[in-house]
Amino acid sequence: MTRLRVVLMTIGFAIMTTAWSADRHDHDPRHGGVVTETKSGDYELAAKRDVIQLYYRGHDKVNSLDGATAAVTLLTGGEKTAVTLTPAGAKLEANGTFNVRAGTTVVAVVTRSGKPAQSVRFVIK
Numbered sequence: 001m002t003r004l005r006v007v008l009m010t011i012g013f014a015i016m017t018t019a020w021s022a023d024r025h026d027h028d029p030r031h032g033g034v035v036t037e038t039k040s041g042d043y044e045l046a047a048k049r050d051v052i053q054l055y056y057r058g059h060d061k062v063n064s065l066d067g068a069t070a071a072v073t074l075l076t077g078g079e080k081t082a083v084t085l086t087p088a089g090a091k092l093e094a095n096g097t098f099n100v101r102a103g104t105t106v107v108a109v110v111t112r113s114g115k116p117a118q119s120v121r122f123v124i125k
Contacts, residue, residue, distance in 0.1 A: 031055055031091075034122045045108065045122045047074075047100045054085050054092040054108055065092050068112045074098060075105040100124060 029035050031053065033046030041058035052072060056065050070085040070092045076099045085092035085108070092110075104124040110117050 030057075034125060036120050036122055038118060038120060040118070043108070043110075043118070043120045043122075045106055045120075045124075047098065047104070047106060047122075047124055049098055049100060050095065052083060052085060052094045052098060052100075052106075053088075054110075055090070056110075064090055065110075068092060068110055068117070070108045070110045072109075073107045074100065075107075076101060076103075 027035050027037055027042055029044050029046075031044055031046045033044045033053070033055070035042050035044045041056055041063065044055040044057075046053040046055070052074075054065070054070055054072070056063050066087055068087065072083045072085055072094070074081040074083065079099055081099065083094045083096070083098070085094045087093075102124055106122040106124065108120045108122070110120065
């Protein structure tokens with residue numbers, strides 16, 4: 001009887017551990033940006049002086065932003081800049097010259113099929 005108990009407890013522990021690890025989500029940046037978590041997944045904003053990129057990944061998988069766009073507002077000090085991001089492979093992107101530095105607040109409104117789908121806020125580190 002004792003062996004059966006040990007086996008059952010081991011199986012139960014293995015099941016609990018698997019369920020726990022499957023529920024964990026990696027929210028680390030994968031593209032050198034800042035990550036904001038939403039109900040549907042994580043958005044990562046990589047903002048530099050010459051390019052702004054927005055990535056999206058659903059929980060535990062990468063999802064494409066094909067066909068989506070984003071209206072982005074950069075708030076740096078007293079300066080406000082509007083930028084439109086368009087599809088570029090698996091991300092949305094805009095090239096140009098941007099006033100981005102630590103403390104810049106970025107608000108992105110992602111649009112899918114012509115309808116606003118998600119509003120996401122970032123603060124550049």
